[in-house]
Amino acid sequence: MTTLYPIDALTDDVAAIAQRAREAAYILGTLPAKVRNEILLAAAHEIERRHGDILAENQKDCAAAEVDLNEGRMSSSMFKRLRTTERGIAEMAGQVREVAALEDPLGRTLDATELDDGLTLYKVSCPIGVVGVVFESRPDVVTQVGSLAIKSGNALLLKGGREALNTNRILVSLWRDVLSGFSEVPIDAINLLETREDVSRMLSLHSQIDLIIPRGSKDFVHYITKNSSIPVLGHGDGVCHVYVDRDADLRKAAEVAFDSKVQYPAVCNAMETLLVHEEIAESFLPRIVSLYRSAGVEIRGCSESLRMMPDEIVPATELDWSSEYGDLIVSLKIVKSSQEAIEHINRYGSGHTESIITENSDLANHFMNRVDAAGVYHNASTRFADGYRYGFGAEVGISTSKLHARGPMGMDGLTTYKYKLYGNGHIVATYASGERSFKHRKLTVAKS
Amino acid sequence: MTTLYPIDALTDDVAAIAQRAREAAYILGTLPAKVRNEILLAAAHEIERRHGDILAENQKDCAAAEVDLNEGRMSSSMFKRLRTTERGIAEMAGQVREVAALEDPLGRTLDATELDDGLTLYKVSCPIGVVGVVFESRPDVVTQVGSLAIKSGNALLLKGGREALNTNRILVSLWRDVLSGFSEVPIDAINLLETREDVSRMLSLHSQIDLIIPRGSKDFVHYITKNSSIPVLGHGDGVCHVYVDRDADLRKAAEVAFDSKVQYPAVCNAMETLLVHEEIAESFLPRIVSLYRSAGVEIRGCSESLRMMPDEIVPATELDWSSEYGDLIVSLKIVKSSQEAIEHINRYGSGHTESIITENSDLANHFMNRVDAAGVYHNASTRFADGYRYGFGAEVGISTSKLHARGPMGMDGLTTYKYKLYGNGHIVATYASGERSFKHRKLTVAKS
Numbered sequence: 001m002t003t004l005y006p007i008d009a010l011t012d013d014v015a016a017i018a019q020r021a022r023e024a025a026y027i028l029g030t031l032p033a034k035v036r037n038e039i040l041l042a043a044a045h046e047i048e049r050r051h052g053d054i055l056a057e058n059q060k061d062c063a064a065a066e067v068d069l070n071e072g073r074m075s076s077s078m079f080k081r082l083r084t085t086e087r088g089i090a091e092m093a094g095q096v097r098e099v100a101a102l103e104d105p106l107g108r109t110l111d112a113t114e115l116d117d118g119l120t121l122y123k124v125s126c127p128i129g130v131v132g133v134v135f136e137s138r139p140d141v142v143t144q145v146g147s148l149a150i151k152s153g154n155a156l157l158l159k160g161g162r163e164a165l166n167t168n169r170i171l172v173s174l175w176r177d178v179l180s181g182f183s184e185v186p187i188d189a190i191n192l193l194e195t196r197e198d199v200s201r202m203l204s205l206h207s208q209i210d211l212i213i214p215r216g217s218k219d220f221v222h223y224i225t226k227n228s229s230i231p232v233l234g235h236g237d238g239v240c241h242v243y244v245d246r247d248a249d250l251r252k253a254a255e256v257a258f259d260s261k262v263q264y265p266a267v268c269n270a271m272e273t274l275l276v277h278e279e280i281a282e283s284f285l286p287r288i289v290s291l292y293r294s295a296g297v298e299i300r301g302c303s304e305s306l307r308m309m310p311d312e313i314v315p316a317t318e319l320d321w322s323s324e325y326g327d328l329i330v331s332l333k334i335v336k337s338s339q340e341a342i343e344h345i346n347r348y349g350s351g352h353t354e355s356i357i358t359e360n361s362d363l364a365n366h367f368m369n370r371v372d373a374a375g376v377y378h379n380a381s382t383r384f385a386d387g388y389r390y391g392f393g394a395e396v397g398i399s400t401s402k403l404h405a406r407g408p409m410g411m412d413g414l415t416t417y418k419y420k421l422y423g424n425g426h427i428v429a430t431y432a433s434g435e436r437s438f439k440h441r442k443l444t445v446a447k448s
Numbered sequence: 449m450t451t452l453y454p455i456d457a458l459t460d461d462v463a464a465i466a467q468r469a470r471e472a473a474y475i476l477g478t479l480p481a482k483v484r485n486e487i488l489l490a491a492a493h494e495i496e497r498r499h500g501d502i503l504a505e506n507q508k509d510c511a512a513a514e515v516d517l518n519e520g521r522m523s524s525s526m527f528k529r530l531r532t533t534e535r536g537i538a539e540m541a542g543q544v545r546e547v548a549a550l551e552d553p554l555g556r557t558l559d560a561t562e563l564d565d566g567l568t569l570y571k572v573s574c575p576i577g578v579v580g581v582v583f584e585s586r587p588d589v590v591t592q593v594g595s596l597a598i599k600s601g602n603a604l605l606l607k608g609g610r611e612a613l614n615t616n617r618i619l620v621s622l623w624r625d626v627l628s629g630f631s632e633v634p635i636d637a638i639n640l641l642e643t644r645e646d647v648s649r650m651l652s653l654h655s656q657i658d659l660i661i662p663r664g665s666k667d668f669v670h671y672i673t674k675n676s677s678i679p680v681l682g683h684g685d686g687v688c689h690v691y692v693d694r695d696a697d698l699r700k701a702a703e704v705a706f707d708s709k710v711q712y713p714a715v716c717n718a719m720e721t722l723l724v725h726e727e728i729a730e731s732f733l734p735r736i737v738s739l740y741r742s743a744g745v746e747i748r749g750c751s752e753s754l755r756m757m758p759d760e761i762v763p764a765t766e767l768d769w770s771s772e773y774g775d776l777i778v779s780l781k782i783v784k785s786s787q788e789a790i791e792h793i794n795r796y797g798s799g800h801t802e803s804i805i806t807e808n809s810d811l812a813n814h815f816m817n818r819v820d821a822a823g824v825y826h827n828a829s830t831r832f833a834d835g836y837r838y839g840f841g842a843e844v845g846i847s848t849s850k851l852h853a854r855g856p857m858g859m860d861g862l863t864t865y866k867y868k869l870y871g872n873g874h875i876v877a878t879y880a881s882g883e884r885s886f887k888h889r890k891l892t893v894a895k896s
Binding site (some may be wrong): 026029030045052082101113119122126128131189210211230249251252254255257259263264290294345346366368369370372373374375376377378380381384385389390391394402403404416417418419420421422423424425426427428429434438440442 | 467473474477478529561563567569574576577658659679683697699703704706707709712786812814816819821822823824826827828829830831832833837838839850851852855864865866867868869870871872873874875876877879880886888889890895
């Protein structure tokens, strides 16, 4: 089990790869959970056994990236995400084992109805089929998404960033080696694409591919969405807000507003705009502004806030309210009411994650119902919006779509359902004629 | 409560209508179930009270349509769908009451996890927001979809066929009159668009509209899907199959194959292709062919079937295997194995509804797992694929997408979920530093 990814598969036509993935998915999707878990455990073991090889391939990528970094063609945060370590590899293996330990997402009866005597309808969870995932830098996506896909019976077409090519190659190769040890599973369940042209071709293969998940910059996600004939799930923007209400505990408010912005500003669940109720602005602003300034955060504020702290705040423009900085910059607005805060968020927000800080729980519930977003929080940092923190084991992406999966997507994002109807020769004419009528008896299903 | 739909709203700009619908949706989505049900019951009452007006408006449409029918510009089935009667109106009111009686789809806790002490995550069902529904002829769509939308807290933009304009106007007007009787609910929750240009404009309003549901011909659905910047749920094709296995009870097989084709051939869940195992073809073919011939069904068969019954079967071409006839025509193929049947269906089927006729339940389960479709049936007619027959009360459409809603869509198709996180000043830095770690305790949620 040490062959590298066969080069002919890499240069093969994308449509042929996708078609083989489609056929592999039909088989993978009907394997018993036991076999799917054994594949994952074998992969975790292989990741550990071949840690030296993985590090060596990653080192090749990092050496090339270092040149780009020094010559200003790569950001330091991108370089940081690219590099893996012994500890990183151990964590990859650990995550794969965590996914193996999760409950089987397939074959779950979600609903059951006896339509009539001997005619019973079941709504049963099943895989989506073939999923294309396009991502940048982070090599652990190959192990995270790979394990979620195998566990949920889906075949994958992966396309990683050019800068991580060697690392992605050895990791995909490892998955395929593991699959080859299970005679019933086609290795074509996991595939690596390597060029931008491959991605363009993939976007038109709606007969072979069921879902595209883009992970990357806003422009990149928009490009994929605009050019795909296949459904796309992802998030274009992450313009998240924290609203500090007049009934807020100002200590909590300062901590949450600081954490939401500063703890990791480059990610989509970081806050971009802080909204503050006018009645507590006088006492709260000096506190949070001093914290932000000590962390090097630039503050772009509304005219009201500028009036209060002209030395620390620069003027915000209309564009700031819809900007995802991804950096140590925050926009700040003083609002007259919680209603104004809700309206501001529904107007400028991206439907990602929104938090209210208040001790008034009725107001918190109103805010959480009225704000239209994948995540609505009370007294908590927006940074919690993440599959791992939500307890999903791993995450395949984050969706700001309202259809299918919303928010951090774990395995649920990779499953759908089908209706299974069991009859005994039942025909519709019997019911159309009035000879029989439907009973529609709901059957109890076990909720896991 | 007898004002007709105000003419200025009809000629208003679609973007403005959609924006008002968006604002109405925010309010509608947070109304208590009691109020949403009261609106439905009031609407049912109004439908009955104004039955004479509705009939009169429908009569206007039918009179105009009769000219089109006589001059060959309208099909008789379309004309039939357009006409409503006293009984039809009573049924409309009955359906609205049935929807009122359904369980509340909003605010249901779908999942709950204690991430850590005092930090609890809930996955809660909520409305999608603003939904555009484009449909043809059938005026009862206005009452069916209207009641499902109000019940599930969604605002609607409806665009019906030109031929039903007067009927659609009075029915939408009736909904708005009813809404005006509830001071907390904006009447803009339900809107009627009247022109094709309105539909084109609607398809670009992705900030105001969350979902488009097209109901109509395949070409129409394709047009909408191709031109929409908003997610679309619908079904392009309905190429459904019945596979008669060698272990089939031939009496059941004949009844199901007949019902699936003949009971109502114009609809998407009617069977288009009959697959027959070669070992029972000699005994089964004469039986089903004679039934089909007596009902006037044209049979287009593979070469093997032609050899067996040259006088009754005409040759099928490759195109027949992917054709949705919507008429008294069936394609027929003799297969060597159940595996060939599965492969044929996965290749040519549209992912709508597929049925196997067999007394071998292991094989039935294998077929139902391997066939990639919204509905997979054992010993039952494909014609059961319908929201009413499934017990959903009413249906908003049928989806052959694998994302979000699959198969007949009841209210579930109009709901999504949001994550609500309740903390007490929790920040991510505490976990990143290792000071605390997540507990991820699953909480039991009541399954309704």
